[in-house]
Amino acid sequence: MKIYKTALVCLMTCAVAFFGCSCSLTDDSESSEPKRSSIIEKSVTTPSAQDVENDKDYADVKTDYAYETLTDDYVKELYMRIAKSVDTVYAPNITTTGSLSDYQITQAVEAYKNDHPETFWLKGSSLFVPYGDTTSVKLDYTVQNDKLIAAKKKFNIAVASVLKNLPSGNDFEREEYINNYIIDNCRYDEEAAENNDVQGNENDAYGALVDGKAVCEGYARAFQLLCNKANIDCVLLSGTADxxxxxxxxxxIGGDWYQIDVTWNDTDGENNYAENDYFNLTDDLMFKDHKLSYKYSELNSQTYLSVGTWCNFYVPKCTAEKYNYFNxxxxxxxxxxxxxxxxxxxxxxxKNGDEYFSIVVDKNTDFNYMYDRMMNDGYLYNWISEANExxxxxxxLAESCYVYRKDELGVLTVELEYVD
Structure with a gap:
């Protein structure tokens, strides 16, 4: 998502700089600091975090989205056998019906992992041997025996600690708490992202919630797990970005699906003006710089071999805008x-001491026109002056600050400055 940073003094535009806000598996984000000079104000605050109460039946939260996409009975059987065996302290050998291919076994294991992000120790399958009408599958664990028992204990304590402070508000408020918790307590694991030989918990929820470091998959699995525990339907999506x-x-959220990228919401203390830019987007907005990979249902055992990315199971349609972070x-x-x-x-x-505030430009109006009116016709200056009164x-509030123009989101984010 591209962002323009503008500095104003009084009512005159002084400097504009351009940069791309991006953060990926290898965290390629770059930023530039434009000249400082400036004014502009904010329009932030929550118009009503309690004005909408969701009437969903929380007992009906669904956590088997991946399983429900499976159409191959052999794959579904292996999925269920994994479910019955995955809590053993040693990686088990599973015998299942049918002479299965690598593609079928991968589907079953990945579907189970996608539905159960709490099974952080399940890495995949390391060996399979077809024998007549059956196949023996050896699961692959990242940790076993006493180490697994100890790791589960730490993990359960960490999850319980997060949920202990879960707000009792609506879906959005609980989602925001989970997103913010991960951002505040997990850092992006640069070493793991840049080194394929690193084999820790960077790809799972344990890395994010216990180790406090993970790559994008670990962020996403931790978010999914905590949302499910908070009675919010959530699925993992895979593809490419940058x-x-x-x-x-x-x-x-509130009965509609949205896309969220917690990894890209986490600015690691840098470029905080871009924090939560990827919070509850429509497909159109997310797909400007994210691309979904194939769904398993679109592949077969041959075409699967040519796919170089992770694959998806259930992919929701996301068109709602109400619970976009800024909206x-x-x-x-x-x-x-x-x-x-x-x-x-x-x-x-x-009064809250906020460092940033945002103004959403109505999507039915021209963003450039509204930007010009707010910046050059004195409206932002007046709003900040009235706020001081x-x-x-x-x-x-000082009569100077940076303004970040986010055209694709239709948002102006203002960096507030205070007079001592």
Missing amino acids: SDNHAWNGVK YKYPTVSDPDNADDVSQAVANAA VNGYSPR
């Missing part, structure tokens, strides 16, 4: 002459 293999999630949390402006709520939102953000100049 030409690298990548993993992210589909999540069902839900920040004011939307269609006419700056009738946007009194923005000043109050800025004032609330300042609302707060009695305590705290006081």
Whole structure:
């Protein structure tokens, strides 16, 4: 997603810089610092985090999306046999019906892993031997015996610790808490991303929640696991981003599906203006720089061999916009002459000590036109001044700041500065 950074002084535009916001399996993100000079204000604050209560039946949260996509009875049987054997402390040999191919076995194992991100120790299958009408499959674990017992204990404690502070609000509030927890407590594992020989827990939920470091797959599996525990439907999605293999999630919020990339939401303390830019996007927005790989249902044992990326099982259609991070949390402006709520939102953000606030430009208006009016016609300046008056100049916002223009999202994100 491309972002333009603008600095203003009084009502005159001074400098514009361009950079790409990106963060992938190898974290290729780059940034540049434009000249500083500036003003502009914000429109942030949550218009109502409690105005929508979801009426879903939380007992009906679905966690077998991958299994439900399977059409091969032999694959489904192996999936169920894995389910009965995967809690053993040693990687088991499983005998299942049919003379299975590598493609069928991969489907079964990966489907089980995708439905059960809590089985962090299940790496895959290491050996299979067809024998007549049966096949012997040896599962592959990352850790076994007493080490697995100890790892499970640590993992369960970590998960329980996260869920202990889970908010009791609606789907979005619980999702936001989970996203923020992972961002705040997990760092992107650069070494693992750049070295194929690293064999730790970087690809699973254990890495994200216990070790505190993971690559994209670990982020995505941890997010899926915690969402499911919080009674939110969530699936793993696989594909490429910036030409690298990548993993992210589909999540069902308020009855609709959205795409979310927790890895790319995590800016590691840098470029915080871009934090949560990949939070609850439509397919159209996510696919501007993410590309889904094939679904297993689209392949066969021959075509599977030519696919060089991870594959998908259930892929939801994501068209809803209501619970996009910015749409839900920040004011939307269609006419700056009738946007009194923005000043109050800025004032609330300042009271909270927020470093950033955002304004959503109504999608039915021209973004360039609205940007010009807010920046050059004094509206943002006025909103920040009015916010200072609302707060009695305590705290006081400075009349200078950076503004980040996010055309694809239709958002202006403002970096607030405070006067001591």
